[in-house]
Amino acid sequence: MKFSHSLQFNAVPDWSGNYIAYSNLKKLMFQLEKQINQPSTQAPDDPESSPLLTSDDPDTVFRRTLDQELDKICSFYQSKEAEIYGDVADLLKDEEAFEAETEGMDMEQISGVPETFGRPRRHSLFGKFSMGGRKRRTSNISASTIDEEAEDSDEDPTERSTVSNSGILNDRRKTTDANMGQSLDDLRSSRDFSRRKVSVALDDYSDQAMSSVLASGVTLKKRTTSTYVSLCELKSYIQLNQTGFSKVLKKYDKILDRNLKDVYVKEAVKPAYPFRPTTMQHVDENIQKVEKTYADVTFQGDIPTARRELRLHLREHVVWERNTVWREMIGIERKAQAANMGVRRTLLGGDHDPDKTRLQGDDTDEMSTKEVVTPVGRYRCPRWLFSSTFLSLLIILAIFVVLLLVPIMKKREQQNCLAMLVFVSLLWATEVIPLFVTSLLIPFLIVILRVVRADAKPHHRLAPPEAAKYVFASMWTPVIMLLLGGFTIAAALSKFHIAKKIATLVLSKAGTKPRTVLITNMFVAMILSMWISNVASPVLCYSIIQPLLRNLPSDSRFSKALILGIALASNMGGAASPIASPQNIIALQNMRPQPSWGIWFFVALPVCIVSILLIWVLLLITFQPGRGTTIVPIRPMKDKFTGVQWFISGVTIVTIILWCVTHQLESVFGDMGVVAIIPIVLFFGTGILTKEDFNNFLWTIIILAAGGLSLGKAVSSSGLLHTIAGGITEKVEGMSLYGVLVVFCALILVIATFISHTVAALIILPLVHQVGAGMAEPHPNLLVMGSALMCSAAMGLPTSGFPNMTAIMMEDSQTGQRYLRVRHFLTRGIPSSIITFAVVISLGYGLLLLAGL
Structure with missing residues (x-):
């Protein structure tokens, strides 16, 4: 969770305006970054930027704002501390008075003879005042007494359901319920005390005096609980703000390439009163005093039990007080996500019909109906039927x-x-x-x-x-295991930021020339797509270039060229390695014998590299991104490689090498799918990846691939594939191998442009293999691999592949406007697909022949 969300979730609602303004400080640092990198683009009459222009030193501006936040926090904390510490002092005085009031009472006589009424309750409100065994409830108890106890219990069905996930918490809640119930029994018993003849000793105390003592105890317990909660909130206030200063300074140093954090924390934050070690020590001492008071009043001095129940009260207080805030924030995020999905369907030209949503399970308009007139009368039918x-x-x-x-x-x-x-x-x-x-x-x-x-x-x-x-x-075939192995490597490289470190290191060397930065980003996107899939790589690349985009004008041509270039390069990267995309896995399944990784790289890498270079030239000519563009260089991540990161990198490299030489080691491993087990066992077995990471795999892709494999097997087993392939072979009879390749590449390029690349591969590749095998000069593997390369090259529409879908959703953080429109894909994506088609049927064909496919 982002710290801004964590701060919002954990802040005391009544104090929300007195925490560090983390989001505002982030906005300020982004404005300072833009002022430093593009001073000429800021209009002097811009009211938002004018305060920043009063100083040329961003550290001075940022420190001034931090000082204001620190003063606000110190002032609020000191006032709150004085108020809460005053409550603690009053509580301790009242506790002493209560002990003095009950000191002279004969507890054994009040609690009744043990042989007659049993032992006093161990967890009653006052163990020494227990009235013996459980007594029958009377009907004349006042409503105010019950309401008073109900308030003390703080029970609510919503709270109970919210915290019921923890078994320990449930047990503590049951203990609390029992305590409250026994306390209520004691109070009810005391209200009806004069009507019962328990023992002669009870005549020494009047009903009024006894009720007064018990009411004082209940009030004291409530105040103790409330004070404990306030002290814990005070402690949390210190910790959240201290973490906020640390995080915002770290982010400032990273974005503006400064070293302000250590200096400011040492000179300003640590000496401030709320963040001194003695301040936290005083808070802990007061918490211990309150715990002892609660133990003396409620549990006869049992501090561990009192501490457990106080923590339970604190947890229930947080749930009750902040449950509404949490619900509202989560609801807002879900609505925003749903709105984004709706916008995505609209932008991508999909059917944004609520009836379509209905069919897929959305019940937002479940009661919507439409009246239908029939010869036998009028009827109302669900609208989704139409x-x-x-x-x-x-x-x-x-x-x-x-x-x-x-x-x-x-x-x-x-x-x-x-x-x-x-x-x-x-x-x-x-x-x-x-x-x-x-x-x-x-x-x-x-x-x-x-x-x-x-x-x-x-x-x-x-x-x-x-x-x-x-x-x-x-x-379930070895190819599915290969897909799982690829997912495992991708998850490890992403989770421990190895891919991001390598990417930022390479991009930091690109300099500030627009054309160099563009081609470098495109090749980084291609390389990342080879190993962490072309679904995740554009997302990672776009997160890396955010500082660059923030410092460019909203209508910058370079921004459009960069975002589109990353998407097109990620599409091409989907063909660069066997695990880069599902269509490659499907191609391997339809190739007999399966080519080694070395052969795949020998054919695919030159095709991808040449295609990206030509697409880069196309983007330079059409966008002309160098006009008036000032590039902010991307800085590499300064963190050094840890032992875990070196281990992941070593396992990944060894696995890739084994995949490349699987054919030479076939007597040992048998298949590439067996090699894929190595990273799965090492990463999950050592705890580097967890069960949650495993659950987050793209299982829909795996099911899609498995279904496609079963379909191909059925079409082949039934003899239908042989029959269809025979008919097509007759039509292409007399055509050369090159002519057949051109026909199939053109066919699959058109199909994959309008439907999913994976689906196109599932439908076409088995047929391609069968036609190739039935030719006079059979080259089924050549046709299959050439067609698989063309699946990734279909990128003419915003819906043609995951990278394009991600690219068209990219928005300017300042204006909220999308960088790309559909016309950008039509005017650059379609020519890029044609360029790649030409590369595959020329350079790719020659390499396929040289590889012996």
């Missing part, structure tokens, strides 16, 4: 049924498989239901429609029990 999404689903289902019934293929299993293939492809292409859900539907349809046949001749159709085993076995 949405375009639902109608699309009905059309797809109708096509599926028609293909099942109309005989097209000679064999029943091929007919069913064709219907299933078209049905699944349409669901994937239209995304009327989530992609991974469609993948999970595949094994169900395979078994129900009985489309798979036995591998051995004669190829008879498998019965459902055998078909189920067959299809589930095809969903």
